[in-house]
Amino acid sequence: MVSLKDVAQRAGVSRSAVSRTFTEGASVAPATRARVVEAAEALGYRPNLLARSLTTRTTGLIGLVSNNFRNPAFLEIFDLFTRGLQERGLRPLLVNLTDEVDPARSVGLLRQYSVDGVIVASSTLPTAFARAFREAGLPTVLAFGRVAGEAGVDVAAIDNVAAGRLAAETLLARGYRRLGFLGGPEGATTTIDRLAGFRAVAGDVRHRFAAAYSFEAGRDAMRAELDGLAEAYFCGDDVLSIGALSALRDAGRSVPEDVGLIGLNDMAMAGWDNIRLTTIRQPFAEIVGGALDLLGDLLRTPDKAPEVRVYPCALVERDTLRRPS
């Protein structure tokens, strides 16, 4: 591995000189810079960012932590995050927290790698995680989590209570009466909020929680609903809806005539011609962009007051709900 010293030697200058030609805004004479650049190129030199981080105290590493590796929506989200980070000169260190229950271990890990900040991209990770990161002094932003009451953490997300209300209002407006809620994992804040919003409008409806955001979980949950079916359901997520849809069709119920279904997310798949799920759209790109902006602010001014950005969600009309009359 070629280092600063090698370049300095070859260019006939001091190590400082070559360091300076590679650091923004340092004072080097054009002539020496040229010599250094030439030597560097000849040797194929690139500064070692991790060594540099030792003195600059910034690594450019961002922990991208999630536990949603089953839900295709998150592939879109990872795509947006990784590209966004790359555009900002940052590198995502991916942390898969599936099955992890102890925030302290994740904190240790992120600190050991001196990440500059962390993005928690999850709708189901207990809020203790984001909070633990923040308390460990890591600039943290939570994306796709709960927007209220997460004292001390920046958040970019939709208002899940409002989404729940919108779902209920929509179902009622379409003439469905006995409503049901088929939510995601029971403990998740987003599930709780969506149910709360839904109930605020629809009253104390029947509800059931799926074990995960997965097709199978949605299908199984809807199967369990089959006796005593409501007229229409708000599903916690599109992939859950698709599972539910499958269970309904299997059982010979027609959607949207017999049963209405509305999802949440509007992931790419929801629009596929053979699915055409009516759903509530989460503006992924905007949320991710917002989360990245928040992170950028936080990196610049580490002790700025936490900020919450709430993004509007909107109904996307497709074929699993009756049209308004």
Place this chain on the structure above:
Amino acid sequence: MVSLKDVAQRAGVSRSAVSRTFTEGASVAPATRARVVEAAEALGYRPNLLARSLTTRTTGLIGLVSNNFRNPAFLEIFDLFTRGLQERGLRPLLVNLTDEVDPARSVGLLRQYSVDGVIVASSTLPTAFARAFREAGLPTVLAFGRVAGEAGVDVAAIDNVAAGRLAAETLLARGYRRLGFLGGPEGATTTIDRLAGFRAVAGDVRHRFAAAYSFEAGRDAMRAELDGLAEAYFCGDDVLSIGALSALRDAGRSVPEDVGLIGLNDMAMAGWDNIRLTTIRQPFAEIVGGALDLLGDLLRTPDKAPEVRVYPCALVERDTLRRPS
């Protein structure tokens, strides 16, 4: 940030002593170790891995590079890779190479972050990338790429030529005669190989390439096929198949009676009750495990001869192909 020195001071020992209590197999007296551990705990000390890497020359960072952020199969793959790496004490630095065309830039990036190795997880990234990484001295393993002729790079993947043959044989065995190939991106080695295998059995069939592994690309490609439709198609990938399926049903063609369809991958979605795609299964978990084992070997013995692990693929019977008579 608490450092070695702070702990040393508090424990009343030298910095070396505390360093040694945190490095495997170093000589420290039980008593001092205890004092150090206590001080470390009181201070919340964790060794800085990046500083350590400066002398040990190993970071535990692995570049996980891909350009497949549209294909849900890759979410499963990322899940497997990240968990597998974590189990081995390694950390994935995620690199999104969508739209990147210059291997040199990626090489620079990976070297700047001193990754210990890199996993190229892609079926469509030009082979120049994996090769460039290897030539830059980075232990590299290619997963889901071409298994033959990639001189100098470890590979874990299926034999795409064999997969193409299997597809053609299956279609013929089911009584379909005029066959068609609806492949993924035209330049990709995997596409080329699958087509080659398919043709080796089916002869010089009609073929068309989709622009990407996406639903829309599959649907559009199949739409373009509609006049002059073959009797059965081998699609480059499940998500492409699902798009194709949608185009066919839209056009009033029944699958599998009018037209047969066979995909490749057997991603979770292919088995969903409302899709039920007949497909050829790529054993994701085995391939990922193999890639990780290869990487492990490579990290241990950096100049071992490149090795290729080929995994068998198998037909998964569902509803888009006639049953054998």
Place this chain on the structure above:
DNA sequence: CATATTTTTGCAAGCGGTTGCAAGGGCTGG
């Protein structure tokens, strides 16, 4: 108990960089 041997320990240098500081050099203006 003295000596030989083994462990444990601290020192100091080094990993690949950055940066404050003071000295050196080139220009300008008078």
Place this chain on the structure above:
DNA sequence: CCAGCCCTTGCAACCGCTTGCAAAAATATG
């Protein structure tokens, strides 16, 4: 031609940690 100023440059220290080496301490041996 000289003083004064500013831009460049190298020195040396430091970032947090590891490690070879030799001295010190502990243990074993006769």
